[in-house]
Amino acid sequence: MTDLTANRQQVLNKIKNICRDCERSEDSITLLAVSKMQSAEVVRAMHATGQIQFAENYLQEALSKQNELKDLPIEWHFIGQIQRNKTRDIAAYFSWVHGVDRLIIAQRLSQHRQVDHQADLHNSHNVTEPLNICIQVNIDREESKGGCLPEELPELVTAISALPNLALRGVMVIPEAGHVDAFSRTRVLFEAVRANHANPAQWDTLSMGMSGDFAEAIAQGATLIRVGTALFGSRSASAL
Template identity: 55%
Template sequence: MNDLVVARGEVLAQIEQACAKVGRAENTVQLLAVSKMQPSDCLTAMYHAGQRAFGENYLQEALEKIEALQDLDIEWHFIGHVQRNKTKHLAEKFAWVHGVDRLLIAQRLSQQRQPTQAALNICIQVNIDDQASKDGCQPAEVADLVQQISVLPHLKLRGLMVIPAPDNTTAFAQATQLFEQVKSLHAQPADWDTLSMGMSADLAEAIAAGSTMVRVGTALFGQRNYATV
């Protein structure tokens, strides 16, 4: 527990320093704790340290945690690749979905979100530097997707999510430029407020470029043991 409190404090300090360096208020950047492959008790400890937003990559693992931790007021984000046959669970159980890169996925999420639930927050995933191994739409496709998705019911289109190649921090500036270009076309510009980019190793560079949400796992929880997966 104490180690997690310290780790979270250190990450928040990094965010504060990165914001101060470029003249931004620290409350303009949200910390999303990437908790994939972490046991529920670690999430509970991080929650009691003050963290509320958690991001999961693997749906089945996430659903098990959501069930186990339903008594906690956690804001659940899905940040993995969105498959069309998994949208029903995403629409029902999550507050945010970051990996939307096709209109079909957004339509299914819209249809499957219950009218009694708050609107599902959506980020469009953009393959900002054209990596063959990464999901996401092309930058040139974003404007049309924004216009199409922003009118769907039960969704709130919030912005963009990018995962540039390691050390390609110039892609952050490209993502910010795209974010600002599209902003004027958004049907509900007040909602277009989220640029999800930056992780443990490059959060300072992402914040300097304009990130409003950093997705941090290793710096909070330590290295993951992938051999157990």
């Protein structure tokens, strides 16, 4: 098995150094471990290194892992594309959702967040708490990616902010490869929304940056980075 402790410490050290250079506190960065295609055993081992926040892209895979790991105090994030028929389970079993890009999805998540959480469900999260939401923005206007267009963000923020059972926290982007300037454009967009937000203190999450570019993302204000390969190593079929 990959040396997960060493990998995580290397990532944390890099975050520390980047924050020092940017004159930011390393505590201002949340490290989210992207554990898709990793086994429950590997997730358990990574949790033992001190990692608490984990992200999954595929619902059925995530639910299976949550069932195996329900003894652990893990904060689960969903970062994949969301189909309407998946919103009930996503609302019930996750603390965060990073891929909301349509009002109808937010409305369904809000509705289903009211589902009673029985003792034998997969995780221990209390669903009476609001579901934390980040709106996905298609910052580079790629046809192959989800996300609202930048100019659509203010209207979507206003509409989602009015929904019960949700806590709208910020934005998430997946820039086109090599477009590191997308991080600065996203920050401008994020700050513009904050300036007009009814509750600016809650609008606090800039989810951007992955294994290959989180240094640039942090330099441009990222508060949450989504890291898979740098923590777990390259994914393979053996990780399933």
